[in-house]
Amino acid sequence: MIKVEGLYKQLGGQQVLENISFNVARGEILAVLGLSGAGKTVLLKHLIGLIRPDRGEVIINGVDIGSLSEEKLLKVRHDMGYLFQEGALYDFMDIYDNVAFPLREHTRLSKVEVAARVREVLKLVDLQGVESKIPGELSGGMKKRVGLARAIVLGAKVLLCDEPTSGLDPIRSRDISDLICHVSRQIGSTTVMTSHDVGNALRIATRLLIINECRIAAEGTARQLKESKEPFVQEFLQAATS
Ligand SMILES: Nc1ncnc2c1ncn2[C@@H]1O[C@H](COP(=O)(O)OP(=O)(O)O)[C@@H](O)[C@H]1O
Ligand SMILES: [Mg+2]
Incomplete structure (x- = not known):
C-alpha cells in the first residue's frame, strides 16, 4: 500500500x-x-x-x-487522512462544520448526506453532543478526536x-x-x-x-x-x- x-x-x-x-x-x-x-x-x-x-x-x-x-x-x-499534531482545527468553526468541511469541499453530498456522515464519524471516534461547540471549548483529548473524525470523514x-x-x-x-x-x-x-x-x-x-x-x-x-x-x-x- x-x-x-x-x-x-x-x-x-x-x-x-x-x-x-x-x-x-x-x-x-x-x-x-x-x-x-x-x-x-x-x-x-x-x-x-x-x-x-x-x-x-x-x-x-x-x-x-x-x-x-x-x-x-x-x-x-x-x-488519505492526516491528523496534524497541533490538530489544525478551524477555531472559528464549530465541531460540526470542522468535520463537514472536507465533505463540502470535495464531494457533492447533499446537506442530509453530509449530516449523516458527520454523525457517523463522530460516533466512530466516540464523540457525541459536541457538534455546536467550538474547538476552544473542548479538552485536548476531545480535540484530537475531532481531528481524527475530520481525517477519516472522506474515507481514508x-x-x-x-x-x-x-x-x-x-x-x-x-x-x-x-x-x-x-x-x-x-x-x-x-x-x-x-x-x-x-x-x-x-x-x-x-x-x-x-x-x-x-x-x-x-x-x-x-x-x-x-x-x-x-x-x-x-x-x-x-x-x-x-
Ligand atoms: N521546513 C523546514 N525547514 C528547515 N528545517 C526543517 C523544516 N522542517 C523540519 N526541519 C528540521 O528537520 C528536522 C526534523 O524535524 P521533524 O521531522 O519535525 O522532527 P520530529 O522527529 O520531532 O517530528 C529538525 O531538525 C527540524 O528542525
Ligand atoms: Mg514531529
Missing part, C-alpha cells in the same frame, strides 16, 4: 532523512519512533506529498507521488497521524491510541503514526521503525524490537518506557 524507497531529504541546509526505505502493507499500523527532531514529521509529510523528496520514491497504492503534479496529488490525497484508505498523544495525560494517551487502533480496523485503513509515546506505540502498532541520525536504526514488531541486540534500540526503548 505504501512503499518508500531510497528517500533523501535536506531541509535548512542539513540532512534530515537519508536512504529511508520501508513498506507498509494494507491494514497495517506502522509506528515511526525517534528522538525529538529525528525527522518523524518530515517523513510523514512526504507520505502525503506536503514535502517532496530530494531523491527516492514515495509510492502510495502504486502511484509515485514524489513527482506528481499538484492536481494529481489532490486526487491521491482524497483517499491511508491514515497518517502525527504524534496523536502529544500533550495528553497518560490515560487520554492510552485512550486515543486505542481509538486509532479501533478506527483503523473499522475503516480498514493502512495507518502510519509518528510517536514519542513508545509504550502506546509498542502496544498498538503491527510494526515499528526507529529513526536515528537520519536513518532507520531498527524495524520490526514490538517483540522483535524488544529482543533486539542493538545497543541503541535497547537504550531507546528503556529510556522511553522507564
Whole structure:
C-alpha cells in the first residue's frame, strides 16, 4: 500500500532523512519512533506529498507521488487522512462544520448526506453532543478526536497521524491510541503514526521503525524490537518506557 524507497531529504541546509526505505502493507499500523527532531514529521509529510523528496520514491497504492503534479496529488490525497499534531482545527468553526468541511469541499453530498456522515464519524471516534461547540471549548483529548473524525470523514484508505498523544495525560494517551487502533480496523485503513509515546506505540502498532541520525536504526514488531541486540534500540526503548 505504501512503499518508500531510497528517500533523501535536506531541509535548512542539513540532512534530515537519508536512504529511508520501508513498506507498509494494507491494514497495517506502522509506528515511526525517534528522538525529538529525528525527522518523524518530515517523513510523514512526504507520505502525503506536503514535502517532496530530494531523491527516492514515495509510492502510495502504486502511484509515485514524489513527482506528481499538484492536481494529481489532490486526487491521491482524497483517499488519505492526516491528523496534524497541533490538530489544525478551524477555531472559528464549530465541531460540526470542522468535520463537514472536507465533505463540502470535495464531494457533492447533499446537506442530509453530509449530516449523516458527520454523525457517523463522530460516533466512530466516540464523540457525541459536541457538534455546536467550538474547538476552544473542548479538552485536548476531545480535540484530537475531532481531528481524527475530520481525517477519516472522506474515507481514508491511508491514515497518517502525527504524534496523536502529544500533550495528553497518560490515560487520554492510552485512550486515543486505542481509538486509532479501533478506527483503523473499522475503516480498514493502512495507518502510519509518528510517536514519542513508545509504550502506546509498542502496544498498538503491527510494526515499528526507529529513526536515528537520519536513518532507520531498527524495524520490526514490538517483540522483535524488544529482543533486539542493538545497543541503541535497547537504550531507546528503556529510556522511553522507564
Ligand atoms: N521546513 C523546514 N525547514 C528547515 N528545517 C526543517 C523544516 N522542517 C523540519 N526541519 C528540521 O528537520 C528536522 C526534523 O524535524 P521533524 O521531522 O519535525 O522532527 P520530529 O522527529 O520531532 O517530528 C529538525 O531538525 C527540524 O528542525
Ligand atoms: Mg514531529
